[in-house]
Amino acid sequence: MSAPTVSPSASAQTSPAPARKPGSAPLRWLRRNAVVLAGAASLVYLLLPNAVVMLFSFNKPAGRFNYEWRTFSTDAWTDPCGVADMCGSLALSLQIGLLATVFATAFGTFAAFALARYRFRGKGTGNALIFLPMAMPEVVMGASLGTLFLNTRVAFGFVTILIAHIMFCLSFVVVAVKARVMSMDPRLEEAARDLYAGPVQTFLRVTLPLAAPGIAAGAMLSFALSFDDFIITQFNAGPSTVTFPVFVWGAAQRGVPVQVNVIGTAMFLIAVAIVLGGRIASGRRRRQA
Amino acid sequence: MTITLTGISKVFGDFTAVHPLDLTIPEGSFFALLGASGCGKTTTLRMIAGLEEPTGGSIRLGDEDITGLPPHKRPVNTVFQNYALFPHLDVSENVAFGLRRRGITSVRKQVEEMLELVELGQLAKRKPRQLSGGQQQRVALARALINRPQVLLLDEPLGALDLKLRRQMQLELKRIQTEVGITFVHVTHDQEEAMTMADTVAVMNAGRVEQLGAPDELYERPRSTFVANFLGTSNLIEAEITETEGEYLLLKAVGTDTALRLPAERCAVEDPQAGGKVLVGVRPEKITLAHAEDADTGSGKGSADNRLSGRIRDAGYLGVSMQYVVDTPVCPEFSVYEQNVERDARLAPGAEVVMRWRPAHTFALDAAQDADAGTLEDSL
Amino acid sequence: MSAPAVPASAGAPPPSGPEPHGSGSSGPSDGAVAGAAARPRRRLTPYWLLLPAGLWLAVFFVAPFFYQASTSVQSGSLEEGFRVTWDFTNYTDALATYAPHFLRSFLYAASATVLCLLIGYPLAYMIAFRAGRWRGLLLVMVIAPFFTSFLIRTLAWKTILSDAGPVVGVLKSVHILDVTSQLGLTGDERLLATPLAVVCGLTYNFLPFMILPLYSSLERIDLSLHEAARDLYAKPATVFRKVTFPLSLPGVVAGTLLTFIPASGDYINAQLLGSPNTQMVGNAIQKQFLNVLDYPAAAAMSFILMAIILIVVSVYMRKAGTEELV
Numbered sequence: 001m002s003a004p005t006v007s008p009s010a011s012a013q014t015s016p017a018p019a020r021k022p023g024s025a026p027l028r029w030l031r032r033n034a035v036v037l038a039g040a041a042s043l044v045y046l047l048l049p050n051a052v053v054m055l056f057s058f059n060k061p062a063g064r065f066n067y068e069w070r071t072f073s074t075d076a077w078t079d080p081c082g083v084a085d086m087c088g089s090l091a092l093s094l095q096i097g098l099l100a101t102v103f104a105t106a107f108g109t110f111a112a113f114a115l116a117r118y119r120f121r122g123k124g125t126g127n128a129l130i131f132l133p134m135a136m137p138e139v140v141m142g143a144s145l146g147t148l149f150l151n152t153r154v155a156f157g158f159v160t161i162l163i164a165h166i167m168f169c170l171s172f173v174v175v176a177v178k179a180r181v182m183s184m185d186p187r188l189e190e191a192a193r194d195l196y197a198g199p200v201q202t203f204l205r206v207t208l209p210l211a212a213p214g215i216a217a218g219a220m221l222s223f224a225l226s227f228d229d230f231i232i233t234q235f236n237a238g239p240s241t242v243t244f245p246v247f248v249w250g251a252a253q254r255g256v257p258v259q260v261n262v263i264g265t266a267m268f269l270i271a272v273a274i275v276l277g278g279r280i281a282s283g284r285r286r287r288q289a
Numbered sequence: 290m291t292i293t294l295t296g297i298s299k300v301f302g303d304f305t306a307v308h309p310l311d312l313t314i315p316e317g318s319f320f321a322l323l324g325a326s327g328c329g330k331t332t333t334l335r336m337i338a339g340l341e342e343p344t345g346g347s348i349r350l351g352d353e354d355i356t357g358l359p360p361h362k363r364p365v366n367t368v369f370q371n372y373a374l375f376p377h378l379d380v381s382e383n384v385a386f387g388l389r390r391r392g393i394t395s396v397r398k399q400v401e402e403m404l405e406l407v408e409l410g411q412l413a414k415r416k417p418r419q420l421s422g423g424q425q426q427r428v429a430l431a432r433a434l435i436n437r438p439q440v441l442l443l444d445e446p447l448g449a450l451d452l453k454l455r456r457q458m459q460l461e462l463k464r465i466q467t468e469v470g471i472t473f474v475h476v477t478h479d480q481e482e483a484m485t486m487a488d489t490v491a492v493m494n495a496g497r498v499e500q501l502g503a504p505d506e507l508y509e510r511p512r513s514t515f516v517a518n519f520l521g522t523s524n525l526i527e528a529e530i531t532e533t534e535g536e537y538l539l540l541k542a543v544g545t546d547t548a549l550r551l552p553a554e555r556c557a558v559e560d561p562q563a564g565g566k567v568l569v570g571v572r573p574e575k576i577t578l579a580h581a582e583d584a585d586t587g588s589g590k591g592s593a594d595n596r597l598s599g600r601i602r603d604a605g606y607l608g609v610s611m612q613y614v615v616d617t618p619v620c621p622e623f624s625v626y627e628q629n630v631e632r633d634a635r636l637a638p639g640a641e642v643v644m645r646w647r648p649a650h651t652f653a654l655d656a657a658q659d660a661d662a663g664t665l666e667d668s669l
Numbered sequence: 670m671s672a673p674a675v676p677a678s679a680g681a682p683p684p685s686g687p688e689p690h691g692s693g694s695s696g697p698s699d700g701a702v703a704g705a706a707a708r709p710r711r712r713l714t715p716y717w718l719l720l721p722a723g724l725w726l727a728v729f730f731v732a733p734f735f736y737q738a739s740t741s742v743q744s745g746s747l748e749e750g751f752r753v754t755w756d757f758t759n760y761t762d763a764l765a766t767y768a769p770h771f772l773r774s775f776l777y778a779a780s781a782t783v784l785c786l787l788i789g790y791p792l793a794y795m796i797a798f799r800a801g802r803w804r805g806l807l808l809v810m811v812i813a814p815f816f817t818s819f820l821i822r823t824l825a826w827k828t829i830l831s832d833a834g835p836v837v838g839v840l841k842s843v844h845i846l847d848v849t850s851q852l853g854l855t856g857d858e859r860l861l862a863t864p865l866a867v868v869c870g871l872t873y874n875f876l877p878f879m880i881l882p883l884y885s886s887l888e889r890i891d892l893s894l895h896e897a898a899r900d901l902y903a904k905p906a907t908v909f910r911k912v913t914f915p916l917s918l919p920g921v922v923a924g925t926l927l928t929f930i931p932a933s934g935d936y937i938n939a940q941l942l943g944s945p946n947t948q949m950v951g952n953a954i955q956k957q958f959l960n961v962l963d964y965p966a967a968a969a970m971s972f973i974l975m976a977i978i979l980i981v982v983s984v985y986m987r988k989a990g991t992e993e994l995v
């Protein structure tokens with residue numbers, strides 16, 4: 001912009017300046033990309049353990065503990081259920097995860113609609129009730145729920161774990177669905193009503209499809225939280241209900257079988273494949289249309 | 290079908306959005322509700338659509354009372370502000386939505402025809418977010434019109450479009466309305482849009498209808514300062530009625546000797562009496578401007594004209610016209626528009642001028658109102 | 670909102686012909702009656718919607734705290750049974766015996782929170798502003814670790830930080846471990862079983878909880894604000910200090926809470942990566958509840974933990990002045 005007003009002497013002074021300091025170009029690059037480099041380092045920190053888990057799923061450890069690298073082996077991959085009880089615990093975790101997801105997603109979605117769409121007495125209490133479980137350390141929730149079951153003489157087992165998981169998944173579903181519902185344009189539902197859709201039709205044809213991404217996100221979060229929960233589960237599990245994290249915890253004291261790494265790696269790869277596959281599919285659909 | 294609103298009103302908490310309102314919208318008309326934001330025009334429209342429950346009063350469509358009918362049971366469709374197209378459905382499914390909800394399964398032919406009418410046939414499989422604003426607007430129109438509603442409601446339908454496109458769509462909407470012949474009720478804050486398209490305009494302000502009539506009637510004979518200022522620009526002079534002379538009222542600008550004349554029927558004050566205060570108004574384009582040196586030439590033919598002298602403060606070149614701001618003893622900042630035919634080079638800031646206009650172009654309003662109601666300063 | 674029986678408003682007398690809307694009496698238009706009948710039903714809808722979740726949380730989240738409160742003032746033993754004796758010694762004993770645990774909990778959690786912010790901010794910033802078309806993929810990579818059970822990932826840190834591993838080797842060769850052991854963070858030329866390892870594990874575990882809220886508040890910032898700041902003579906560092914960071918504060922507050930709260934109650938990292946000298950209050954609660962079976966002591970401790978967290982969080986939120994977290 002200012003080019004015409006710059007006097008010749010001024011431009012003569014500034015232009016050779018970079019040449020005089022030869023080290024400044026890489027330095028400038030470094031300064032400009034410092035954020036990217038720091039971000040990349042954080043990402044390495046974040047993903048390093050996953051890489052280690054993957055690598056050590058091909059290890060053939062000397063003793064019972066799989067902490068030091070010895071030789072490459074695919075033994076564990078060819079026999080993933082070779083460890084006593086591990087696959088049973090995996091099945092239990094999947095069962096509880098699915099059931100907890102179904103209940104938490106249904107209840108949470110209802111509650112999210114109530115809190116996002118209506119004004120009513122007690123709404124503030126409702127919001128607080130939803131928020132509090134997320135602001136409470138798991139050990140406190142686990143211990144107090146355990147105390148309830150002890151005092152009411154409910155036997156610890158499948159049901160108590162399921163109850164606990166639905167309890168802590170609920171809030172996350174509500175938050176995910178509520179955010180989505182609040183960002184929805186209320187005029188879209190008015191348009192549906194204007195175009196001869198009754199209340200039920202409006203909900204099924206417009207509201208639900210629009211809220212679906214939020215509900216799906218809440219459901220996925222529920223499953224992940226439930227499947228991976230250890231602390232609350234430990235306080236509310238019976239001796240015979242060993243979920244996968246409880247199994248791993250026990251294994252960490254007695255000796256970690258390589259198969260644990262196989263399961264960890266497989267879960268990671270499957271989930272990443274699902275997410276990336278979904279992204280590619282939706283990207284292609286967008287480009288086609 | 291004629292829409293009849295009887296004593297319709299809407300109160301939100303302690304805010305009255307619409308005061309009890311009586312309005313008849315004749316069948317087949319293009320009716321505009323015009324007003325600034327928050328004046329109650331959209332609320333009125335939403336009550337007709339059934340999206341808002343009236344606090345009181347009733348709405349009739351022809352002979353049927355539809356006050357309590359939910360929106361999906363009313364033969365009325367809406368083109369929403371920002372269109373409200375369903376993002377998860379493609380263009381043809383958006384258009385087919387209303388038909389499908391009424392249980393019509395073979396919709397393809399109708400949808401195709403409707404998309405042809407709005408010239409979007411080739412975009413049927415696109416999602417709304419892949420369309421431009423003008424295209425989205427046409428889809429919204431098609432989606433409403435395909436249901437052959439008895440009344441089409443349009444809520445600021447052109448608000449999101451740029452100026453050129455808006456002009457084009459104004460003519461297009463007018464054409465479609467004439468073609469399909471159904472009643473259009475159009476809500477807008479754009480006075481030009483209302484005047485170009487509508488047969489009848491209702492100017493709303495603070496939950497009330499200020500004046501209702503054909504666009505030229507509203508413009509030429511405003512009955513309140515709000516209408517005078519909101520529709521176009523008006524120069525308002527405080528004046529006192531001195532006497533009645535046949536069909537004319539003689540007045541004197543307050544604080545001066547400037548005499549003014551206008552036909553008694555153009556006075557909005559009921560039963561004007563000598564000594565009464567009024568606001569005398571004139572539109573800027575009705576005024577002829579002459580340099581003070583030439584002021585008396587041609588006095589023969591314009592001797593009955595209203596005359597006012599002043600000094601040019603500012604002159605702006607607008608292409609088709611010149612816009613002058615003239616300071617006068619009776620009113621600062623008089624606006625004058627002159628056609629760009631033969632420009633008098635002497636008419637520059639600082640020049641002494643005489644302004645002249647015909648009594649038949651003059652109107653008078655009740656002086657008990659805020660003279661600035663409806664101006665830009667008023668809304669700020 | 671208004672009562673069902675609202676006559677047409679005072680300004681206009683009700684029309685003589687049809688029934689004024691909403692009068693509830695049997696008007697000629699059945700639509701009006703349906704509308705009036707629908708209103709009370711609609712008023713109850715939010716309560717019905719909230720009922721399952723609300724009941725669930727009331728019974729399995731709120732009620733347990735009352736049971737825990739009563740348990741915390743009981744005394745007795747497992748063999749003889751526990752009775753409510755209003756014995757507050759459970760609280761004083763817990764504080765006396767486990768004061769170091771409480772202290773360590775909050776110290777480690779606070780350190781981990783600060784580290785999470787320092788490590789997470791650049792990554793969130795990079796994804797929000799510098800990632801371009803890789804943004805989606807990078808977000809997946811931030812969430813990806815969740816897909817492997819976090820116990821397994823924490824065990825992986827045992828390998829990474831092991832005495833013979835490369836990390837210890839490098840740190841040893843540049844004598845950083847000497848410095849950290851001087852500071853009491855490590856000892857015996859090793860990382861495992863030291864406070865540093867526990868903090869490292871906590872930081873790692875809760876990092877995504879910091880990054881995601883940070884990202885979502887950064888992503889919302891209009892880039893033209895950066896340009897406006899640059900245009901108004903702000904250096905890049907000033908743009909960050911005066912525009913970007915203040916606008917990302919809601920994310921900072923949410924992220925620090927989501928990191929600090931669970932970290933202060935965690936016992937897994939202390940157990941797997943630490944030593945008996947790095948035990949946190951979570952370890953103590955877990956031991957009392959699941960091994961010693963001294964339920965009153967466990968209840969008293971978790972009450973103290975909860976109280977401290979509530980106080981810390983409410984003070985912090987007042988200071989930060991952000992109330993739109995949920």
